[in-house]
Amino acid sequence: MRQFSLQNEIALITGGGTGIGLGIAQSLIQAGARVVLSSR
Incomplete structure (x- = not known):
């Protein structure tokens, strides 16, 4: 069950x-968001 939508x-x-x-x-x-990751 999806609790929230992004x-x-x-x-x-x-x-x-x-x-x-x-x-x-x-x-x-x-949740539907576009995600940009930054890491070492």
């Missing part, structure tokens, strides 16, 4: 290569 939203995630940042990025993608 259609047409853009999220910038720093530290998105692993751990919490990656988990948040995956959740945002599932």
